Amino acid sequence: MLxxxxxxxxxxxxxxxxxxxRYFKGHPTIQVALIASNKADAYVLKRAEQLSIEGLAFSKSDLQSGKLLEELQKRAIDxxxxxxFLLQIPPHLIAAFPERMLNIHPALLPAYGGKGMYGHHVHAAVKAAGESHTxxxxHLVNAAYDEGKILFQAGVALSPEDSVETIAEKVHALEYRFFPEVIERQLLGTTASDET
Incomplete structure (x- = not known):
């Protein structure tokens, strides 16, 4: 089995x-082979070590020059x-993984997307706008921030009492629940349907 x-x-x-x-640990056909970060001191690399998964630190120039792509190809990453991940993906890397690169965004795109819109910044903007849902x-990754083909969305209701922190908690719960499942469906070729 491949x-x-x-x-x-x-x-x-x-x-x-x-x-x-953790979701894919022991999976028969999907393996997390590498966890890589553009920050050598990022805690995600400590998590990789604790999970006995290879960790790799790389620089912005490694991303731009093709060195990161070489590292991915060396490990036969699919x-x-x-x-x-906060850096923009260069075209050569997108071309190397056509429709095989996924991103998660903590809002219902196309709202609250684009450069600089990540994490706390997104939740603060949602709160400031008084949104009833987030x-x-x-989505698939293309050359523009947060503009690739949308594969799946899930929403959650907000109340006026929600703080930026509670909005973040609600969104994290959705991420943890759905991201691994959607990855699995994409890799196995089954379709995902939105949850509202």
């Missing part, structure tokens, strides 16, 4: 990366998953 190898790219703590890795979007 095993599909995933590389997860993350820039920070990496709770989503760990959640994904899919790239962005889980809290959610997550899982």
């Amino acid at each position: 095993v599909k190898k995933i590389a997860i790219l993350a820039s920070g703590s990496g709770s989503n990366a760990e959640n994904i890795a 899919w790239v998953i962005l889980a809290g 959610g997550i979007t899982i």
Whole structure:
């Protein structure tokens, strides 16, 4: 049975990366083979070590020059998953993984997307706008921030009492629940349906 190898790219703590890795632990056909970060001191690399998964630190120039792509190819990576990865993906890397690179965004795109819209910034903007709902979007990666083909969305109701922190908690719960499942469906070729 052919095993599909995933590389997860993350820039920070990496709770989503760990959640994904635990979901696929012992999976018959999907393996998290690499967890890589553009920050050498990112906690996600400590998580990789604790999970006995290879960790890799790389620089922005490694990303731009093709060195990261070489590292992925050396390990025969099939899919790239962005889980809290903050740098823009260069065209050569997207071309190397056509429709095999997924990102999760902590809002219902196309709202609250684009450069600089990540994590706390998104939740603060949602709160400031007085939104009644927010959610997550899982999409294919293209050359523009948060503009790739949307594969899945899940929403959650908000109340005026919600703080930026409680909005973040609600969104994290959606991420942990759905991101591994959607990755699995994409890799196995089954379809995902939105949850509202």
